[in-house]
Amino acid sequence: MSAARRLAVAAVLLAALARPAAAQTDSASRPDARASAAVPAPPRAASAVPGAVRWGKWAAASLAAGFTVLGIHQHDVADRAFASLVGYCGTVTCTLAADGRYADPAAEATYQRVVRNDRSARAWFIAGEAAAVGTAALFVVQLLHPTEEPNIPYSGLQVDSRNGVLRLSVRIPVRIGDGETMK
Numbered sequence: 001m002s003a004a005r006r007l008a009v010a011a012v013l014l015a016a017l018a019r020p021a022a023a024q025t026d027s028a029s030r031p032d033a034r035a036s037a038a039v040p041a042p043p044r045a046a047s048a049v050p051g052a053v054r055w056g057k058w059a060a061a062s063l064a065a066g067f068t069v070l071g072i073h074q075h076d077v078a079d080r081a082f083a084s085l086v087g088y089c090g091t092v093t094c095t096l097a098a099d100g101r102y103a104d105p106a107a108e109a110t111y112q113r114v115v116r117n118d119r120s121a122r123a124w125f126i127a128g129e130a131a132a133v134g135t136a137a138l139f140v141v142q143l144l145h146p147t148e149e150p151n152i153p154y155s156g157l158q159v160d161s162r163n164g165v166l167r168l169s170v171r172i173p174v175r176i177g178d179g180e181t182m183k
Contacts, residue, residue, distance in 0.1 A: 005070055049145040057138035064131035071124030078117035085110040 085107060088094070094107045102108040156171040 002073075005073070049142050053138050053141050053145075057135055057142065060131050060135040060138060064128050064135055067124050067128035067131055071121045071128055074117050074121035074124055078114050078121060081110060081114045081117060085114060 088107060088110060092104060092107070095103045097103045102111055156173070158169045158171065160167040160169070
């Protein structure tokens with residue numbers, strides 16, 4: 001296994017197995033939680049989405065990216081081998097035998113390496129596409145499972161177009177001490 005392939009596989013596995021950062025965990029487990037122990041954390045909405053779907057979509061997306069990177073690498077290897085075949089045949093007469101193979105064994109070996117790497121690249125690309133389709137399917141499955149808490153998109157961006165002038169503005173809600181929101 002080449003070094004690039006080992007690195008890509010390791011990156012995909014690490015991305016799939018990564019734990020959430022401390023800032024992403026429940027506030028009760030943070031070191032400063034003792035200072036705010038008087039204020040209980042709001043209850044989390046129960047998720048109807050199975051964990052395999054919730055986390056599997058990210059693992060599938062990582063696999064899609066990793067397989068695509070491996071396909072690109074194999075395609076580049078095949079391109080370099082083909083360029084070397086073209087260069088070799090530029091210096092030596094490369095004739096084809098009656099069975100369609102190169103008469104020169106070195107040219108035939110190089111051509112077979114090109115074919116092998118192209119097939120490998122194709123397999124990696126197909127695996128990447130299958131993983132991407134799986135990722136999309138898992139995102140759709142997650143959308144089909146309603147949660148108690150709706151996912152409300154950010155509505156602070158305002159776009160206004162009058163008299164041929166485009167204006168963009170951003171509203172950022174700011175919380176004041178007792179929880180009141182100022183807009």
